[in-house]
Amino acid sequence: MLFNKDRRLFLQTAAKLGLSAGALIIFEQACSNMVPTEEAVSLMPTSQPKLTPTLVPAQVIDSTSQTPVPYPTAGPTPMVGPTSQPEMAYPVNTPAVNKKVIDDPRVRMGHLLRRAGFGASKEEIDKHLSMGEAETISYLLDYDKSDDSEVESRIESLNLDLSDKLADLQRMAMLRMIYTNRPLQEKMVLFWHGLLTSGWKKVGKGPYMLQQDELFRSHAFGNYDDLLKAVARDSAMLIWLDSRVNKKNKPNENFARELMELFSMGVGTFTEEDVKESSRAFTGWSLKKKVFHFQENQHDFGVKTFLGNIGNYDGDDVVDIIMEQPVTSRFISRKLFEFFAYDNPEEEVIARLAKTFNDSGYSITALLKDILTSEEFYTQQAYRSKIKSPAELIAGTIRALGIESTVTYQVRKYMGPMGQELFNPFDVSGWPENEEWINSSTLLNRLNFVNAVAEGNRRHFDYDLVNMIDLKTVNETKDVIDYFVDILLDGEISEEEKGIYIAYLDGLLKGEDLQTGLTKDRLASLVYLVMSSPDYQLA
Amino acid sequence: MLISRRNFLKSTATLLPAFASLPMVFRRAVASSMLESSSYSSPYQNRTLIIIQMAGGNDGLNTVIPYTDSKYYDHRSYLAVSDEDVLDLNGELGLHPVLGKMKLLWDQGLLAVVQGVGYENQSYSHFESMHIWQTADNKGKLEEGWLGRYFESLKGMEDNIFQGLAVGKLMPYECSNLNAPIPVVSSIDKYRLEGSTQQRSEALLKLYSSSPLGAPYGVLLDNTIEAVYKSSEALQTADKNYQSDIQYPETSLSKSLKVLAEAIIGDLGVRVGHVKIGGFDTHSDQIVEQPDLLQEMSEAIYAFYEDLKAAGRDQDVLIMTWSEFGRRVKSNGSGGTDHGAAAPMFLIGSPVVGGIYGENPNLRNLDKDNLRFTTDFRSVYSTVLEEWLGAAPEAILGGQRFEHIPFLAKV
Numbered sequence: 034m035l036f037n038k039d040r041r042l043f044l045q046t047a048a049k050l051g052l053s054a055g056a057l058i059i060f061e062q063a064c065s066n067m068v069p070t071e072e073a074v075s076l077m078p079t080s081q082p083k084l085t086p087t088l089v090p091a092q093v094i095d096s097t098s099q100t101p102v103p104y105p106t107a108g109p110t111p112m113v114g115p116t117s118q119p120e121m122a123y124p125v126n127t128p129a130v131n132k133k134v135i136d137d138p139r140v141r142m143g144h145l146l147r148r149a150g151f152g153a154s155k156e157e158i159d160k161h162l163s164m165g166e167a168e169t170i171s172y173l174l175d176y177d178k179s180d181d182s183e184v185e186s187r188i189e190s191l192n193l194d195l196s197d198k199l200a201d202l203q204r205m206a207m208l209r210m211i212y213t214n215r216p217l218q219e220k221m222v223l224f225w226h227g228l229l230t231s232g233w234k235k236v237g238k239g240p241y242m243l244q245q246d247e248l249f250r251s252h253a254f255g256n257y258d259d260l261l262k263a264v265a266r267d268s269a270m271l272i273w274l275d276s277r278v279n280k281k282n283k284p285n286e287n288f289a290r291e292l293m294e295l296f297s298m299g300v301g302t303f304t305e306e307d308v309k310e311s312s313r314a315f316t317g318w319s320l321k322k323k324v325f326h327f328q329e330n331q332h333d334f335g336v337k338t339f340l341g342n343i344g345n346y347d348g349d350d351v352v353d354i355i356m357e358q359p360v361t362s363r364f365i366s367r368k369l370f371e372f373f374a375y376d377n378p379e380e381e382v383i384a385r386l387a388k389t390f391n392d393s394g395y396s397i398t399a400l401l402k403d404i405l406t407s408e409e410f411y412t413q414q415a416y417r418s419k420i421k422s423p424a425e426l427i428a429g430t431i432r433a434l435g436i437e438s439t440v441t442y443q444v445r446k447y448m449g450p451m452g453q454e455l456f457n458p459f460d461v462s463g464w465p466e467n468e469e470w471i472n473s474s475t476l477l478n479r480l481n482f483v484n485a486v487a488e489g490n491r492r493h494f495d496y497d498l499v500n501m502i503d504l505k506t507v508n509e510t511k512d513v514i515d516y517f518v519d520i521l522l523d524g525e526i527s528e529e530e531k532g533i534y535i536a537y538l539d540g541l542l543k544g545e546d547l548q549t550g551l552t553k554d555r556l557a558s559l560v561y562l563v564m565s566s567p568d569y570q571l572a
Numbered sequence: 573m574l575i576s577r578r579n580f581l582k583s584t585a586t587l588l589p590a591f592a593s594l595p596m597v598f599r600r601a602v603a604s605s606m607l608e609s610s611s612y613s614s615p616y617q618n619r620t621l622i623i624i625q626m627a628g629g630n631d632g633l634n635t636v637i638p639y640t641d642s643k644y645y646d647h648r649s650y651l652a653v654s655d656e657d658v659l660d661l662n663g664e665l666g667l668h669p670v671l672g673k674m675k676l677l678w679d680q681g682l683l684a685v686v687q688g689v690g691y692e693n694q695s696y697s698h699f700e701s702m703h704i705w706q707t708a709d710n711k712g713k714l715e716e717g718w719l720g721r722y723f724e725s726l727k728g729m730e731d732n733i734f735q736g737l738a739v740g741k742l743m744p745y746e747c748s749n750l751n752a753p754i755p756v757v758s759s760i761d762k763y764r765l766e767g768s769t770q771q772r773s774e775a776l777l778k779l780y781s782s783s784p785l786g787a788p789y790g791v792l793l794d795n796t797i798e799a800v801y802k803s804s805e806a807l808q809t810a811d812k813n814y815q816s817d818i819q820y821p822e823t824s825l826s827k828s829l830k831v832l833a834e835a836i837i838g839d840l841g842v843r844v845g846h847v848k849i850g851g852f853d854t855h856s857d858q859i860v861e862q863p864d865l866l867q868e869m870s871e872a873i874y875a876f877y878e879d880l881k882a883a884g885r886d887q888d889v890l891i892m893t894w895s896e897f898g899r900r901v902k903s904n905g906s907g908g909t910d911h912g913a914a915a916p917m918f919l920i921g922s923p924v925v926g927g928i929y930g931e932n933p934n935l936r937n938l939d940k941d942n943l944r945f946t947t948d949f950r951s952v953y954s955t956v957l958e959e960w961l962g963a964a965p966e967a968i969l970g971g972q973r974f975e976h977i978p979f980l981a982k983v
Contacts, residue, residue, distance in 0.1 A: 234851075274855075275855045275856045275906055275908070278856050278905070278906030278907070278908075279905075279906065280905040280906065281905075282905065283904050283905025283906075284904065284905065285855055285856065285904045285905065285906045285908065285910065286855070286904070286910040286911070287853075287855040287856075287910070290696070290697075290911070294697055294699075300695075300697045300699065300700050301697075301700070305696060305940065308696075417787075417788060418788045419788075420789060449741070450741070450758055450762060452741045452742055459741075459742070459850065460627065460628070460698070460850065460853075461698070461853075462698070462699055465742060467789070468789060468792055469742060469743070471789065471792055471793060471796055472738075472742065472743040472753065472755075472756035472796060472799075473753070473755040473756050473757070473796055473799040473800045473803055473804075474741065474755075474756040474757050474758050474763065475741070475742075475756070476793070476796050476797060476800055477763065477764075477765060477800045477804060478762075480765060480766075480800075481765065481766045481767075484765075484766045484767040485766070487767075488767065527782070527783075527784070529782045530779060530782055530783070533775055533778045533779055533782060534775075536775075537771065537775040540771060541771070558769075558771075558772065561767065561772065562772065562775055562776065562779070565772075565776055565779075566776075566779045566780075567779060567780050567783045567787070567789070567790065567793040567794070567797075568783070570789075570793060571788065571789065
């Protein structure tokens, strides 16, 4: 996305400069007291050595001057936006710091289990640390070796109506994310639900959305051509993108277009003629008695010209031709890498993944394995580089704190306002990502959700906050902070942040000692603060 | 006082020359602070622009209907609206019969229709075309939303968190701006922080401003938490003081527009309000779906207008609708229409000079089954930016100059 490039350029540049907010404030105050001349600039605080060399202006322009017109009044190179800058002042992909590989096994494990699943409790992290990273990756990939009957019985015990109640479907999906022993499989189900999406508001009641969910679960790791062919026959998809009414002589283009644009090749890689021709290949792919039905008399058996090929194609042929396009392997490699690791991956990463994908006969498992064992996945560039989706935030919080929950309305009610009503995305493009998850309304609801968790109403979030921490192990405030920051933030916070937490808890304790002063309310307030923090919003 | 990066960027901006070597965000801040803007002086300061996004691609041909053209009936088969049912505008064009309230506005001279709006090399992708409308650029060069750039061009931006207000769940891309994220609210009722205490907020704000500037999303998160604190209380107050006898319909769009009415009447200083109505991607069953949406829109707009009028604020509010594209002239075999090109835009309100503007779509001269555009959408943007908001349109629209359309009354 274009917006990402802009933001990344800015953030990476800022990171390279090593700017902290503290430094910025000092700098701001200094500047506001100064006349902006060369001499004044040379007086800027020397305690920020990294700032000065880069920000010292080569030439000072009076800020009241009208001369430096910020935007050209005409001409082909407007100034707004990096793509219009032929020569970047700063390279986009550099800061060596970002390429740094994370060393700490505990941080690596926290990152792995968060990205390739929905996070983990302290006990789970410990368990996987003793298993080792390689074993853990195998555990995640060979998911069918793990018994998942416990989550099935949790779901069964609630007598959910998974055909006709959207809320029950959402409840089922959340329960799986929280309590599954196959976290990567559930993560892939969420991924496919976002990519090959359909939505309740058009598909409606019936077994459709549940069947699609099951399709994604059974095909979570399979070959991509098989998945696309199955999705083209999936009842919910047949309704969502109108294939069921795609008729000979007057085809409906909806599915064919999105198959290429959103599911496999990407915008701008095919022509309007390709849309029209491939929609003919899917004519007659209809729905009868709620399941896929090939309606022969509505299928166009004529010759089609599609992506430079000519033949009497049907829908499966169209998928096969799509899979042969070099853009397809790059498209799906990028989608998966960005979902698991970081945005805007380097060209060599995409090329490598695309090769892995093609060499393996379009295997999603092969792609996942490549990504999760790659060095890039464990770099600082990947670490906390994504915004948690609401599903990740909710499932991850409940998992991390070991909370018992049946995902009642009091839990689910935050999902919609956070922007992710499962099984009911905004439109055909599936779920938002990263910065799109954050605005004043969604952030406020994230904070309200973690407040509900911290308060810990037993009926909705059953856990024992007070006895979670063993008071015998804490000697000073810092130990309490460390305990919760370890569980919730991989123990990774800056000294400045740690200072804020310590001061906050000390303020609550009002001089009482830890053994008696750590009441439920105070602990709840601390946990609220950690989970409301900017770090916690990041995956 | 909240320490915000936005303030920081703003104040350093005026001091930092040689901006060619600065990172982009700084550079834009420099640029905006140097923009000579008169928008904070009268008569612009009380004005509000309301954007209604009709997402999915509204079928313009069945909205403003060329009911006297036999070609329309040839192309549309049973999707065509009968000439007996349309609400006639000028003996040539008529509104869809469900747009009764819009017709009332037309009769009072409060509705302008700009015909044939689009751009060169139409994209038939929802998301690419939306992006083009939202960035006001069909070359893919401009980033951030066109209204986001407008917000950044305003002086005194940091003093008023409500320069813009979006009602919905996500930030509309046209309003997106890293340095000035406008508040987004889905319902005032739920727009309050639970369990908030003085101690909690102080610590939280410190945490948000302490994350290193280079931390991913640090700026966005920091500016957004500031927007949360500043806007939730103000909206609660506006809500408490709001009184109105106007009955809004029980629809989603009506509820959204009502939030904007409360903010406008409560004098929160909203320059741009944004609402969205989705579902216009009518590949099938259009005969059922599109009229429902058009009716929802028409009735919501009317109630909103009446509300503002009763509060004496209708002169200050201009409404503009847009959709990423119109639909294919010929209907498909599933009772719907596929993605198309040019379509009409509506401009509504007391500041408007009612009438039909631009060239009607020519059904006899199609471009690959689609309507050719006759008005660049940025002509509408440019008119609204300069004549309604008092902004310099070239700076916001990528340095280009676009012809204005005389749909606004001269003040």
